[in-house]
Every structure is written in structure tokens, then in C-alpha cells.
Amino acid sequence: MRFLDLAATSAAVGATSGRRAKVELLADALRRLDPAEVAAGSGWLAGELRQRQTGVGWASLRDLPPPTAEPTLTVAAVDAAIDEIAAVRGAGSQARRRALLAALYTAATVDEQRLLTGLFLGELRHGAQAGLLADAIARAAGVPVAAVRRALLLAGDLREVAVAALGGGAAALAGFGLRVGRPLAPMLAQSASSVDEALAATGTPAVVDVKLDGIRIQVHRSGPDIAVFTRSLDDITARVPEVVAAVRAIPARELVLDGEAIGLDETGRPLPFQQTSSAAARRAGPAGGGSAGSADGAPVAPAVRAAAARTGETVLTPYFFDLLHLDGADLIDLPGRERWAALAGAVDASLLVGRLEVDGPERAGAAFAAALDAGQEGVVVKSPDAPYDAGRRGAAWVKVKPRHTLDLVVLAVEWGSGRRTGWLSNLHLGARDPGTGGFVMLGKTFKGLTDELLRWQTERFLGLAVERGDWVVRVRPEQVVEIAFDGVQTSSRYPGGVALRFARVVRYRDDKSAAEADTIDAVRAIHAGRPST
Structure with missing residues (x-):
């Protein structure tokens, strides 16, 4: 199967609102995969790489070659290329991985590059959750959806279930059971x-x-x-x-x-x-x-x-x-x-x-x-x-769980990727430092941002920009945002020595000025288990 066809399916699913229509698109793509491509292809439709660790992150994808005009890649060829990238180890590995990644992107069209980036970064959000994929696998294989869901629960691996359903039908799915030694997805x-x-x-x-x-x-x-x-x-x-x-x-x-x-x-x-x-x-x-x-x-x-x-x-x-x-x-x-x-x-x-x-x-x-x-x-x-x-x-x-919230100040914002391309997305969060009058960075988040908020904050922060980079836009520290988080942990990455765990946006606080934001002392008090004053 052409990799371009899978990229087209991903885009079509993302542009479709109806569940039934999404399932039909996914099922059609699954039917067209060669047997050897099912494990990789079904995972990609779910937004997951078969190779858990590839060594490819944001930094690796900053300077990419331009896309090709003519599609030549197949699902099997892309899977083999990612296998090779994931296997790079030892001295010179960074340069070798960069060269392999450049070769893959050079051979990819613009739509294929978009899909690759979403997969490498784990940010492919086209609305194909596990439940939809289970329905699509059942439709493509002509088996009861209950059999697919049961096998998926016990196997904990959508790719394995897709291979079994499309290759062996209901009989193969019936072979899944709780097997001691094989983990299953937790409740x-x-x-x-x-x-x-x-x-x-x-x-x-x-x-x-x-x-x-x-x-x-x-x-x-x-x-x-x-x-x-x-x-x-x-x-x-x-x-x-x-x-x-x-x-x-x-x-x-x-x-x-x-x-x-x-x-x-x-x-x-x-x-x-x-x-x-x-x-x-x-x-x-x-x-x-x-x-x-x-x-x-x-x-x-x-x-x-x-x-x-x-x-x-x-x-x-x-x-x-x-x-x-x-x-x-x-x-x-x-x-x-x-x-x-x-x-x-x-x-x-x-x-x-x-x-x-x-x-x-x-x-x-x-x-x-x-x-x-x-x-x-x-x-x-x-x-x-x-x-x-x-x-x-x-x-x-x-x-x-008790929910912590802090009113913090946005110090910078990163441009989004994938479906957030063109919007300012990842927020750099700072707490007020009463000793210096400045702000201490505590981490980043793009969690909790709706499309409406992404549009609003892009306009807002471009208006506050003091330095516009290709990756990060630094802004005047004026906008207060309420952030929920699960705790504070020690961090050598940030100058304050602490960082927020699982930070997510609750709302923007236009009713507060930066001078009213929470302090780094309050954050450290939470970290130490003391009530803040």
C-alpha cells in the first residue's frame, strides 16, 4: 500500500465528524494493507509507531528537507526506514539518525511528511481513538465487534489484534485469553x-x-x-x-x-x-x-x-x-x-x-x-x-484527588505542529519572584487548550511578542493563566529547581495582572508539603 494513501486516510478521518464515516474510512484502509503491513499500518491509524522508541524528537524535526512532489513510499518501506532509525546506537548515532531521517523526509510528499511528524512526536490527532479502530477492524475483517474488543482488552495491543482479525478472522480472535506472562491493558x-x-x-x-x-x-x-x-x-x-x-x-x-x-x-x-x-x-x-x-x-x-x-x-x-x-x-x-x-x-x-x-x-x-x-x-x-x-x-x-491550581504568567509560546500547525500552542509558564521582580519558569504545557483558545492565544501572544523565532515566540510577561496540576517535583532543568507535574490550562485570567500572579515561594511551599501563605 502507498504511504500516501494512508496519509490521505488520516487526513480524511480528521476532517470527518461522523463516527460511522470515520469507521468506514479506517476499515477501507485496513483492507488495502498487505498482510505484512497490517501491524505498522493499523498502529499508524491509531497514531502509534510500532517502534516504541526512535530517538526522534522536536529537535530532530526542526530543519527538515523540502517534500518531494511525486509519491514513491510504501507502508512497508516507511516501516523499514523507521526500524533503521530506531536501531541507531553508539558513537556517531546522532549524525547517523539525522541522515536517515533526512532521507525518509526527502522521499515524502507534504502530506506524508505531515503524517510522519505526527507519528514521531506522538501528536497525531485525527480522531481515530482505540474504540473507532476496534470497530474498523471488525468491519474490515467481517467479525463481530465484541470479539475484537475482547481480544484487544486481553492482548493490550491493537496491532496484534488487527493482524489476527484480518489474517485469521473470528477463530484467531477467539485464541486471545489472559495468558500469564503477557500483560494486558489495565483497568x-x-x-x-x-x-x-x-x-x-x-x-x-x-x-x-x-x-x-x-x-x-x-x-x-x-x-x-x-x-x-x-x-x-x-x-x-x-x-x-x-x-x-x-x-x-x-x-x-x-x-x-x-x-x-x-x-x-x-x-x-x-x-x-x-x-x-x-x-x-x-x-x-x-x-x-x-x-x-x-x-x-x-x-x-x-x-x-x-x-x-x-x-x-x-x-x-x-x-x-x-x-x-x-x-x-x-x-x-x-x-x-x-x-x-x-x-x-x-x-x-x-x-x-x-x-x-x-x-x-x-x-x-x-x-x-x-x-x-x-x-x-x-x-x-x-x-x-x-x-x-x-x-x-x-x-x-x-x-x-485534591486539585492544585496556580495563577501563572506566560513567558513564551511555541508554534504548534500537526493539527496545531499555524497556531501558538505550548505555553512557557512562570511564577512571580518577589525578590527580583521577575519570573521563574516552571515548565510548559499545551494540555487543556481547545481550538477556540488556540485561536485566541495566537492573536493575543503575537500582540505581546518581543522576539519572534521560528520555534518560540517570547512575549511580554503580562498574560495570567490559571493552571491546574497534580504536584510539584524537583527539577534541575529550570532555574527555580522545581517543575509542575501534569500541568494543564484551566482558563485565562484577564481579571488579574502579572503582579497578582502566584509566587515561586508558593510553589516551593507546595513542593515541601506546606500550606502557602
């Missing part, structure tokens, strides 16, 4: 602003789980073999020996556990998320750091203490809240109360997330307050009747 939680709102979604009675500020883990055990996967299904087994040690001590032959791994200080309180994520990112497993308390004050299991008995860096302790498989039996279709009973019977209480059954807002509110007092991120309210809905974000699980 996700909706968000609510209060426990009352969460209970309205789940109903009562409900259970309230402590929401740990750690990394999501899914642990598979089959006899002596143990594998630990992240939320994105990456294998991090070698990086978390203490998690492996804890699961090895569980008296079961086969397990699939869902939970969190978190770093704790010597009192048992959670360490900042940055320290937890840094520990999980190291190539070798953490070297340990003595014993610690559990997330709810109980002692850490002996296996974790043994793994942590060496001195050194942050130790990650696992805490589990669900059990998906136990000794040959899949549990995902059972209601939560049955899965959780099996979990309590299989796993030591010191490795379980704190959980409370509630019959109304009063007890749920008390559980939320207690979780925050213990230094945790919030709670997740869960329906005990719901099955484990792998890969879905439904109303059966609802998370409640």
Missing part, C-alpha cells in the same frame, strides 16, 4: 472532584482504596518465573528486584496482580513521585535502603526488607489492589468483591493497598481525608459488583 479510573461525585457514579455500597502516588505495576508469576510490567506494558522486571522478591514469597503457583510500586521514607510515608519513578527507570535494580513502613502504617513484608537490606538508593515497595488470575483460573470476569476476597486470601495483608467498604459519603470522606493525611495522592472509589474491565475507563472505578 482505568474516571476522575471526580469529590467523593460524593464518585459515589454517585459507582453507587453504594462501595469500597474506597487509598490511591498511592507510585507507578502502576502488573505482576505475572508462573512458578519461578516473575515479570513486572508498567501501565504502558513495558517490562521493568530487572529494575524492581524488591517487587520480584515480595511476589516470590507469595504461596501461589500462578498469579496476575494489579497494583502500585512506591518509594517510602523511614517512617513509612511516601517519597515524592519523582524519586519513585527515578528508581523504576534505572537499568539495574535499586540497591535498597533498610526497612520501612507500609503505605498504611503496617510493616513491610519480610521479603521486601530482605531485598532492601543493602544500603543505597530508593527501594520500591509493591502494594496490590486486584487479582486477575490465580493458579489456572482467570478472575477478570468476576465481580470485584470476589476478586478482592481471593486477593486477600492469596497475598499477605502487608502488601495490600488500604481499603474500606463504605455505605455513604461520610465514611468515604473520612477515608479520603485519612489518605491525604498519610501523604497519599487521594482515593479510588470502586463498585464491588463490577468485573475487571481491562483497558477501559468506566464508571466502576472513580479516582478523587
